[in-house]
Amino acid sequence: MHPQLSVSTRGPVLVIGSGLLGASIGLGLGAHGVPVTLRDSSPAALALARDLGAGAIATAADAEPTLVVVAAPPDVTAGLVAEALCAHPGAVVTDVASVKAVVLEALLATPGLDLNRYVGSHPMAGRERSGAAAASADLFAGRPWVLTEHEGADPAAVLAVRSLAVDLGASPVEMGTQEHDRAVALVSHLPQLMASLAAARLVDAPEAALALAGQGLRDVTRIAASDPRLWSAILTGNAEAVLDALRGVRDDLDGLLDALDRAAHDGPLALGAIAGISAVISAGNDGAARIPGKHGGARKRYVEVTVLVPDQPGELGRLFTEIGEIGVNIEDFQMEHSPKQRVGLAIVSVAPGSVRTLETALEERGWRVVSQ
Amino acid sequence: MHPQLSVSTRGPVLVIGSGLLGASIGLGLGAHGVPVTLRDSSPAALALARDLGAGAIATAADAEPTLVVVAAPPDVTAGLVAEALCAHPGAVVTDVASVKAVVLEALLATPGLDLNRYVGSHPMAGRERSGAAAASADLFAGRPWVLTEHEGADPAAVLAVRSLAVDLGASPVEMGTQEHDRAVALVSHLPQLMASLAAARLVDAPEAALALAGQGLRDVTRIAASDPRLWSAILTGNAEAVLDALRGVRDDLDGLLDALDRAAHDGPLALGAIAGISAVISAGNDGAARIPGKHGGARKRYVEVTVLVPDQPGELGRLFTEIGEIGVNIEDFQMEHSPKQRVGLAIVSVAPGSVRTLETALEERGWRVVSQ
Numbered sequence: 001m002h003p004q005l006s007v008s009t010r011g012p013v014l015v016i017g018s019g020l021l022g023a024s025i026g027l028g029l030g031a032h033g034v035p036v037t038l039r040d041s042s043p044a045a046l047a048l049a050r051d052l053g054a055g056a057i058a059t060a061a062d063a064e065p066t067l068v069v070v071a072a073p074p075d076v077t078a079g080l081v082a083e084a085l086c087a088h089p090g091a092v093v094t095d096v097a098s099v100k101a102v103v104l105e106a107l108l109a110t111p112g113l114d115l116n117r118y119v120g121s122h123p124m125a126g127r128e129r130s131g132a133a134a135a136s137a138d139l140f141a142g143r144p145w146v147l148t149e150h151e152g153a154d155p156a157a158v159l160a161v162r163s164l165a166v167d168l169g170a171s172p173v174e175m176g177t178q179e180h181d182r183a184v185a186l187v188s189h190l191p192q193l194m195a196s197l198a199a200a201r202l203v204d205a206p207e208a209a210l211a212l213a214g215q216g217l218r219d220v221t222r223i224a225a226s227d228p229r230l231w232s233a234i235l236t237g238n239a240e241a242v243l244d245a246l247r248g249v250r251d252d253l254d255g256l257l258d259a260l261d262r263a264a265h266d267g268p269l270a271l272g273a274i275a276g277i278s279a280v281i282s283a284g285n286d287g288a289a290r291i292p293g294k295h296g297g298a299r300k301r302y303v304e305v306t307v308l309v310p311d312q313p314g315e316l317g318r319l320f321t322e323i324g325e326i327g328v329n330i331e332d333f334q335m336e337h338s339p340k341q342r343v344g345l346a347i348v349s350v351a352p353g354s355v356r357t358l359e360t361a362l363e364e365r366g367w368r369v370v371s372q
Numbered sequence: 373m374h375p376q377l378s379v380s381t382r383g384p385v386l387v388i389g390s391g392l393l394g395a396s397i398g399l400g401l402g403a404h405g406v407p408v409t410l411r412d413s414s415p416a417a418l419a420l421a422r423d424l425g426a427g428a429i430a431t432a433a434d435a436e437p438t439l440v441v442v443a444a445p446p447d448v449t450a451g452l453v454a455e456a457l458c459a460h461p462g463a464v465v466t467d468v469a470s471v472k473a474v475v476l477e478a479l480l481a482t483p484g485l486d487l488n489r490y491v492g493s494h495p496m497a498g499r500e501r502s503g504a505a506a507a508s509a510d511l512f513a514g515r516p517w518v519l520t521e522h523e524g525a526d527p528a529a530v531l532a533v534r535s536l537a538v539d540l541g542a543s544p545v546e547m548g549t550q551e552h553d554r555a556v557a558l559v560s561h562l563p564q565l566m567a568s569l570a571a572a573r574l575v576d577a578p579e580a581a582l583a584l585a586g587q588g589l590r591d592v593t594r595i596a597a598s599d600p601r602l603w604s605a606i607l608t609g610n611a612e613a614v615l616d617a618l619r620g621v622r623d624d625l626d627g628l629l630d631a632l633d634r635a636a637h638d639g640p641l642a643l644g645a646i647a648g649i650s651a652v653i654s655a656g657n658d659g660a661a662r663i664p665g666k667h668g669g670a671r672k673r674y675v676e677v678t679v680l681v682p683d684q685p686g687e688l689g690r691l692f693t694e695i696g697e698i699g700v701n702i703e704d705f706q707m708e709h710s711p712k713q714r715v716g717l718a719i720v721s722v723a724p725g726s727v728r729t730l731e732t733a734l735e736e737r738g739w740r741v742v743s744q
Binding site for chain 1: 447474496497498508510513514515516518541545547551554555556558559560562563564565566567568569570571572573574575577578580581582583584585586588589590591592593594595596597598599600601603604605607608609611612614615617618619620621622624625626628629631632633635636640641642645646649650652653654655656657658659660661662663664678683684685686687688689690691692693695696702704705706707717742
């Protein structure tokens with residue numbers, strides 16, 4: 001007996017690669033009762049994904065999958081897709097690699113593949129933490145999922161991959177491989193490099209400077225914690241589009257260096273200094289304003305309540321215990337604090353309907369709630 | 373009759389500049405019953421700050437202030453400080469501009485000023501929105517407030533500015549003006565420019581590319597919405613330190629361009645391509661890990677223990693209570709968790725010597741500890 005399926009994907013689904021994306025796909029499908037099996041070259045990664053509920057470990061005795069999802073770094077993706085097409089002649093095969101042209105080119109150059117069963121795809125979802133431990137059934141909810149259908153793709157294969165995206169709560173978007181790669185160069189690969197370049201300047205920064213860090217630096221560098229092995233594969237796999245974007249950055253950067261050089265030599269009001277800097281900041285204003293949904297969307301499903309927490313052992317525990325007693329569920333949590341500070345800021349995300357209850361009850365119990 | 377004062381600052385305090393910082397100072401002092409008056413070159417900005425409760429509009433009939441706070445853009449700060457020192461011969465004068473050396477240099481170059489009553493300062497607090505409308509009495513709570521005491525400063529003046537910081541909930545930090553300026557170049561000015569440079573690439577991006585934007589791009593570019601006028605003044609006022617940092621970025625960028633060029637010509641496995649990219653991403657990892665608080669500092673000195681927490685009210689509180697009973701001190705904490713997930717991951721940072729004790733005791737109590 002299977003549970004009632006509320007989704008189109010029937011399975012069995014074989015997920016190859018049990019990292020963040022693979023495990024999240026397994027969790028999402030499993031939540032709808034779709035049977036999922038997992039493969040990974042790392043036995044430890046595989047066991048973690050299984051323990052978290054992402055699926056069963058694949059064995060030779062498994063029923064043939066109807067869908068295979070390759071969720072591996074881009075430099076090994078084409079090889080795994082080719083293998084899956086051969087090993088599972090009845091299955092539709094997709095991959096979720098974040099570069100699409102090199103994967104398709106490699107597959108087109110491989111003789112003897114039944115490529116009409118393959119449709120490349122790329123869910124636009126991720127986190128700064130990698131691995132199954134960061135996985136979530138809802139990772140794809142409300143996110144675009146790009147399908148890069150090639151000319152020879154079977155309509156039934158396209159439908160199967162589109163259904164996978166929809167079943168996981170994502171919105172399918174169709175693009176060519178080149179169009180996709182140029183788009184992600186701007187909205188994903190370039191931001192990654194800018195975060196890494198900014199964070200790299202901190203390697204030799206004095207401790208006293210780092211102690212002044214605030215939310216601006218944290219936001220700009222959040223994704224700088226990303227995996228070098230994965231990102232080297234992504235960026236070499238999209239070299240031309242990333243080069244185009246980065247050359248634009250270098251031109252702007254040269255303008256900034258010139259303006260700052262003038263100010264350093266002739267003072268803050270040096271000819272051209274203000275104009276040169278202002279041009280880049282203004283262009284940044286214009287570019288940032290084009291990002292859709294900046295103040296809406298999924299991000300605002302919860303409301304943040306900020307509480308001052310004295311920097312003493314047990315205070316954070318007491319806060320959480322009391323929030324539990326108040327009966328409000330914590331949806332997310334962040335701690336903001338610096339060394340030697342007397343207080344930290346606990347930022348508790350809760351459902352909008354619980355904000356008033358929580359704020360009032362915490363204040364009654366003597367907590368200092370920071371009004372936003 | 374004044375309300376009972378729980379703070380050291382007695383006032384009256386005159387705040388010159390009624391934007392985000394000035395209005396927040398007025399709100400914070402006013403909440404403790406300290407009398408605050410406001411001045412601003414913009415009557416509309418002044419009226420807004422008054423209406424929000426940041427203080428009364430200053431008049432010629434006011435009692436002499438004991439403390440004047442100049443909260444204006446850096447390029448007009450020195451002039452306003454000089455004016456305040458002359459107009460209020462009994463008052464301590466501070467400013468909160470985000471560059472400190474140019475302000476002090478300009479004041480030292482102005483003849484006839486009683487500079488022992490002046491102490492420069494810089495609260496490390498801000499928001500992406502500017503103006504009094506974004507002000508908050510708690511803006512400075514838990515944040516560092518840098519004091520850049522110069523040689524001739526009167527100890528009583530230093531104490532008055534230190535008290536202001538403490539009264540507003542901030543943590544005073546002492547630094548020289550040059551040390552401060554080099555520090556903020558790395559942790560504030562460089563991130564601003566990297567955000568602007570990344571966002572500037574979006575000006576001509578296709579709509580379809582922008583529709584793929586995710587949280588990474590939003591975080592990297594959040595502060596790109598900043599005011600060009602204010603930032604031009606800040607950056608020209610700190611040109612040498614920002615130049616140093618930006619030249620480091622250009623060197624790294626040139627390495628990236630070379631690596632990508634190799635990959636574009638000779639394919640993803642081109643000689644030196646992976647190494648060149650990996651070097652920058654890895655340096656970014658190292659730099660990001662040094663940021664204290666949420667992302668970093670704690671991670672180096674402490675070890676993370678990850679615990680699965682059922683998504684039910686009270687469970688997180690029970691976890692913290694039991695960690696307290698086990699007798700292990702929590703140094704930092706993060707929650708990894710998405711809506712609708714069955715479990716969240718509580719990432720508890722503890723001293724390396726406590727890891728084994730904590731893991732064993734939690735498992736005995738039925739918690740699921742995820743091995744890293």
